[in-house]
Amino acid sequence: MEQERLHPEATGDLSNLLYDICLAAKIIARNVRRAGLTDILGGTTTVNVSGDLQQKLDLVANETVRNSLQHTGRICVMASEEDEAPIPVPANVPAGKYVVLYDPLDGSSNIDVNVSIGTIFSIYRRVSPEGTPGKLADCLQEGLRQVVAGYILYGSSTMLVYTTGNGVHGFTLDPTIGEFLLSHAHIRTPEVGKYYSVNESNWNKWTPATQRVVGAFKNGDGAMKGKTARYIGSLVADFHRNLISGGVFLYPGDRKVPQGKLRLLYEAAPLAFIVEQAGGAATDGSRRILEIAPQELHQHTPLVIGSRSDVEFATARMAAE
Numbered sequence: 001m002e003q004e005r006l007h008p009e010a011t012g013d014l015s016n017l018l019y020d021i022c023l024a025a026k027i028i029a030r031n032v033r034r035a036g037l038t039d040i041l042g043g044t045t046t047v048n049v050s051g052d053l054q055q056k057l058d059l060v061a062n063e064t065v066r067n068s069l070q071h072t073g074r075i076c077v078m079a080s081e082e083d084e085a086p087i088p089v090p091a092n093v094p095a096g097k098y099v100v101l102y103d104p105l106d107g108s109s110n111i112d113v114n115v116s117i118g119t120i121f122s123i124y125r126r127v128s129p130e131g132t133p134g135k136l137a138d139c140l141q142e143g144l145r146q147v148v149a150g151y152i153l154y155g156s157s158t159m160l161v162y163t164t165g166n167g168v169h170g171f172t173l174d175p176t177i178g179e180f181l182l183s184h185a186h187i188r189t190p191e192v193g194k195y196y197s198v199n200e201s202n203w204n205k206w207t208p209a210t211q212r213v214v215g216a217f218k219n220g221d222g223a224m225k226g227k228t229a230r231y232i233g234s235l236v237a238d239f240h241r242n243l244i245s246g247g248v249f250l251y252p253g254d255r256k257v258p259q260g261k262l263r264l265l266y267e268a269a270p271l272a273f274i275v276e277q278a279g280g281a282a283t284d285g286s287r288r289i290l291e292i293a294p295q296e297l298h299q300h301t302p303l304v305i306g307s308r309s310d311v312e313f314a315t316a317r318m319a320a321e
């Protein structure tokens with residue numbers, strides 16, 4: 001609301017879209033908090049376009065975001081990590097000016113073992129003509145063109161963290177009143193991180209440069225003091241800890257899968273917008289994530305993200321290879 005007051009010409013559409021996303025988040029949070037008590041635990045037999053086994057809670061979260069947004073008239077198209085094609089708005093609903101891309105429940109392999117998971121979202125302005133149905137081109141925009149990026153972390157508390165390009169702000173859900181309250185205004189991430197986060201079981205698949213970088217984070221070298229390893233295996237949880245305490249997260253490509261595991265549009269680009277707004281950095285090991293022009297809806301990208309000097313240290317060495 002503060003930021004809306006800075007733009008008197010604002011229609012309120014964007015604020016209302018954020019409220020729509022918060023509604024979806026509250027419903028997902030309720031389902032996540034009760035997952036052990038109702039029959040929505042466990043996997044399904046279906047896989048998503050990236051080949052990940054879909055957990056029941058994934059599908060419930062995906063439906064929840066879609067149902068919270070598609071009838072509002074504020075968006076012209078959506079795209080979900082869990083759906084192969086863009087999601088059009090219903091024919092009887094006017095096409096709005098925004099586009100929402102989302103990962104409804106990232107880290108879902110942790111659902112059954114009660115580890116923190118998250119929802120990640122990106123909002124863009126449409127590029128196709130107003131009043132026409134949204135198109136694939138509306139979804140394939142560089143991360144620099146994001147209007148809003150955010151995530152909801154279903155952790156020890158439920159937190160919404162987002163940026164509109166005016167800093168990063170954190171809100172904590174007060175379940176007694178069902179509202180997100182501002183708890184972390186103007187989040188800044190430390191220039192040098194305490195932690196490094198990477199799945200070291202992939203060591204033998206990495207390139208020598210990646211091995212040298214992770215070795216320096218682990219043991220230190222002339223230019224880098226050794227760090228503490230922290231890896232939850234749930235991107236939003238690893239990212240959020242590093243954002244607050246300082247750290248660098250890596251999911252590099254390797255010789256077999258050079259593009260790595262994470263998705264550009266649903267994971268890397270929104271988190272890159274957030275981390276840069278908090279003073280950090282995000283690259284694919286050579287290019288700035290926000291400058292990558294997406295070619296496909298579900299394209300993967302290597303990711304190095306977090307404290308600026310750590311990301312620059314890694315990128316200088318990985319790009320030189």
Ligand code: P6P
Pocket residue numbers: 106107108109199233234235236261
């Ligand atoms: P690995 C979860 O499935 C996820 O997409 C991210 O949340 C997480 O950072 C990554 O995969 C973990 O992958 O290969 O280390 O288990």
